[in-house]
Amino acid sequence: MSEASDIAVVRSLLFPWWDGHARDLPWRFGRTTPWGVLVSEVMSQQTQMSRVVPYWIAWMEVWPDARALSMASSAEVITAWGRLGYPRRALRLQSCARVVTEAYDDVLPRSYEELTALPGIGDYTASAVMSFAYGERIAVIDTNIRRVLSRVFLGIESQGGTASREERELAARVLPQDADESVTWNQTIMELGALVCSAKNPQCEQCPLARVCAFNLAGKPGLGHKPTRPRQHFKGTDRQVRGLILEALRTLPSGSRISHDDVAALWPVTGQLDSCLASLDEDGLIEIHPDSSVSFPS
Ligand code: SF4
Known part of the structure; x- marks a missing residue:
């Protein structure tokens, strides 16, 4: 499919799908603060969103904002992190809360530069907060989005490792001009990657993009192939x-x-x-x- 003429078609197929299939996660649809969105994004790195929900709810009940989290003890924070994995994230989130409290009077900043200067906040999290919490027009690039965009528009699997320049350029090119639509676009592509267009077993027969996706139309060449290092098994590590x-x-x-x-x-x-x-x-x-x-x- 040729990209320029078909972005609108993809959008017209994707947005109704989002309306009917988006998961009702508690940090979506404007029901939490920008800080709540940031917490959800940090918790969701390396952990499935469905697993994050109970932790996020309990966490936000105890520490609804950066100031509250900044005053917790490290022991409380590590304990509340429970089985989310990679517990250093919990301490980095608390360091971030302390900076937001002290430097920004408990209001999460909204510029990319300020966000990425916070402890533990990288490109992805800053972009996600700007898009999902502040409604800014910015391309959010995570593994799911890279996979879906690469399959739909380029007809190939995205590469492992960090996002390539081509992948970043593609994400920027296909992002809707309208800020509100760009937010829905980011969320929808990410959700499609999580629920339908999985890495190893994409459910093309249930996908709204099946008839326009270059990867599907090409017979899914090299499905699941990625030149990345093999996944480490958990047992014994x-x-x-x-x-x-x-x-x-x-x-x-x-x-x-x-x-x-x-x-x-x-x-x-x-x-x-x-x-x-x-x-x-x-x-x-x-x-x-x-x-x-x-x-x-x-
Ligand atoms: S048609 Fe298949 S490969 Fe293409 S986006 Fe949908 S699920 Fe993914």
Whole structure:
């Protein structure tokens, strides 16, 4: 399909689909603050949105704004992060909350430059906040959007790694001029990638773009092929060991420590356990005391 003439066709097929299929996530449809949108985006990095919902609801009840989060203890924040994974994100979000509170009087800034200068906020999150929270016209580029745009307009799989210049240019070219439409466009392409146009098993027969998608029309050449490094299995990894240590701390009453013996019982490979303890300590997620007991940071 030729891109320039068919962007309008894609849009005309996509927007009704969004109206009928968009998930009713609690941070959508103007029901939360820009800070709430940012929290949802940080939680959704590396974690499926459907899994994020209960965590986001509980989190926003306790810490509805940056100021509230900035006053929480690290232990509370790491505990509330629960099983969302990659818990350093929780501490970075709290660092971000402290800057927003102190430098911006608890109002999340709205320029790209200010947002990307906040701790833990990169290109994707800044763009998502500008689009979804502030309604600005900006191309949001995440894995789902890259995959869908590349398939629909170029007829090929997007490449792994960071977004290429071609992918960024494509995302900018096809973005609707109207700001409101650009927001719906970003959300819809992302949602289609999450629900229908999955990496390995796209449901083309249920897709509103089936008859115009270049990838589908070409017979899905090289489906799922990506020159990326193979996915690491979870079992036996440092991620698993770090998760076990944090989970053990979460189950204790606030302020408690785990003794060295109890920590040692968590994992049989002593060298790996020690290096995971060291890395958690380095990341500021735990504190190791002189008697080798472990606690959340005070
Ligand atoms: S037709 Fe298939 S490959 Fe194309 S966007 Fe839809 S689900 Fe993805």
